Amino acid sequence: MEHKPVNYGTYLALEKILDAQQPESDKPGNTHAHDEMLFIIIHQAYELWFKQIMTEVDSVKNIMSKPEVNDNAGDLQTIVHRLKRVVTIFQVLVHQVDILETMTAMDFLDFRDLLSPASGFQSWQFKIIEAKLGLRFEKRHGQEYYISQLANREIEMIKSVESEQSVLQLLNGWLERMPAMSDNEAWPVLEPIDQHSFWSAYEEIYYNGLSKGETENAKAFRKIFYGENDSDLQRSLSPKACRSALFIMLYRGYPLMELPFRLMEVLMEIDNQMGSWRFRHINMVRRMIGSRVGTGGSTGAGYLQGAMEKHYIFKELTQLSSFLIDRKRLPALPKSLTEKWGYKL
Ligand code: HEM
Numbered sequence: 154m155e156h157k158p159v160n161y162g163t164y165l166a167l168e169k170i171l172d173a174q175q176p177e178s179d180k181p182g183n184t185h186a187h188d189e190m191l192f193i194i195i196h197q198a199y200e201l202w203f204k205q206i207m208t209e210v211d212s213v214k215n216i217m218s219k220p221e222v223n224d225n226a227g228d229l230q231t232i233v234h235r236l237k238r239v240v241t242i243f244q245v246l247v248h249q250v251d252i253l254e255t256m257t258a259m260d261f262l263d264f265r266d267l268l269s270p271a272s273g274f275q276s277w278q279f280k281i282i283e284a285k286l287g288l289r290f291e292k293r294h295g296q297e298y299y300i301s302q303l304a305n306r307e308i309e310m311i312k313s314v315e316s317e318q319s320v321l322q323l324l325n326g327w328l329e330r331m332p333a334m335s336d337n338e339a340w341p342v343l344e345p346i347d348q349h350s351f352w353s354a355y356e357e358i359y360y361n362g363l364s365k366g367e368t369e370n371a372k373a374f375r376k377i378f379y380g381e382n383d384s385d386l387q388r389s390l391s392p393k394a395c396r397s398a399l400f401i402m403l404y405r406g407y408p409l410m411e412l413p414f415r416l417m418e419v420l421m422e423i424d425n426q427m428g429s430w431r432f433r434h435i436n437m438v439r440r441m442i443g444s445r446v447g448t449g450g451s452t453g454a455g456y457l458q459g460a461m462e463k464h465y466i467f468k469e470l471t472q473l474s475s476f477l478i479d480r481k482r483l484p485a486l487p488k489s490l491t492e493k494w495g496y497k498l
Contacts, residue, residue: 173197177267186263188256195253202242203278209235209242210285210320217323221330229412236419243426250433254440261441265448272449274298277307284314286423287321287389287466294459295451302449321389321466324420328394331401331413339490347379352396354484362478374476390469399473403483409494420467431461 162168174193178186213232222228273279280299293299300308318326335343340350347353360371375381378399380392390398398417405414435457438447447453465471 176264178264183267184263186260186267188260189264191253191256192261192264195249198249199246200276200278202246203276203282206239206242206282207278207285209239210282214285214318214320214323217320217327218318222327229416233412233415233419236416236423240419240422240426243423243430247426247429247433250430250437254437256441258441258443265442269448270302270450272302272447272451274302274447274449274451275307277303277311280311281314283464283466284311285317285319287319288464289319289389290315292387292463294463295456298449298451298456320420324416325390325394328397329391331397333490334396334400336490336493339487346392346396347375351400351484352378355478358482358484359476359478362482370475377473377476388469395469395473398470399476402473402477404486407486407491407494417470421471424465424467424471428461428465431457431464435461 174190174197176186176189176193178184178189213235216222216228216232219228222232290296290299300311303311334340334349334351337343342348342350342353347356356374359374363370372382376383376385377395378392383392401410401413401417404410435454438454438457442453445453447456451457
């Protein structure tokens with residue numbers, strides 16, 4: 154079949170895209186506001202990047218949904234690679250705030266009232282990204298207005314994503330399947346879990362290293378890794394998954410643990426970048442509208458501050474740092490295990 158020549162402008166649908174900036178201030182009866190074009194283009198650029206992020210996260214979710222992710226072949230590498238791209242996009246999104254901040258509060262006031270009641274709350278793509286990664290409705294700050302401004306079709310899309318397995322849930326399943334801790338040959342005692350050859354030894358070393366003010370950490374250890382007295386139904390990572398995650402963090406020096414470690418790192422970095430974006434957004438909001446309420450009906454900067462604090466999606470991974478010990482005190486791993494990992498010592 155003959156290949157039709159591709160044209161730059163048609164391929165990129167430039168006609169549509171470049172005709173998609175329609176400032177309210179240029180409409181009949183209004184006064185032209187110079188900075189409104191910038192305001193529109195910035196938001197459009199964000200939404201395009203959100204679309205790319207969703208594409209990457211969807212592909213990652215597809216691979217992670219396979220009954221068995223191949224840790225030693227391309228699967229895990231592809232997951233990490235694509236999530237790193239998401240991180241890089243978020244870094245650009247954080248920096249993009251600089252451009253909008255060249256607009257002053259007075260420049261914004263030239264057209265702000267014309268935008269009401271439109272608001273960032275109506276960015277359904279942003280909410281879908283949060284949901285795909287793992288932010289559940291129950292954990293949202295400001296639930297009263299989380300979908301109040303959206304059209305039914307958009308609410309349905311978000312609800313449907315919330316009913317799917319999120320990256321966080323898929324991570325939990327993948328961590329739970331990690332075989333190293335249930336290897337009979339390596340560990341003479343596997344159960345009960347606090348008697349497991351590795352965990353009982355590790356727990357003791359960890360306790361001995363705690364300072365006076367850290368005694369609560371001992372209880373937290375048993376709750377997080379053994380599920381003891383765990384009435385916190387809000388947790389997303391199971392004790393088994395947390396044990397694997399900590400084990401990977403501790404032994405990432407082994408090449409087999411390197412990619413799993415990078416997967417956890419890249420997820421924590423996504424949280425980090427999203428947090429940075431929220432922080433920059435809040436500062437920008439304060440600078441532009443001070444303590445005025447948002448066009449979306451929220452308290453404005455106050456709401457955003459709450460969302461920033463509450464919406465860290467992979468915080469249960471980050472919190473595991475409290476349970477690390479220094480390298481020189483790490484229990485040596487059984488030879489049978491390291492040999493299986495390719496070490497003939
Ligand atoms: C002059 C600049 C901006 C101001 C004053 C501003 C203000 C606000 C305010 C007050 C809210 C809280 C919701 C409300 O009541 O309206 C909000 C939410 C939001 N804004 Fe902005 N914003 C600005 C720029 C941007 C940009 C460039 C983006 C890029 C996409 C953005 C995306 C969002 C999103 C996604 C939310 C929802 C956040 C959440 O639900 O946690 N905003 N914005």
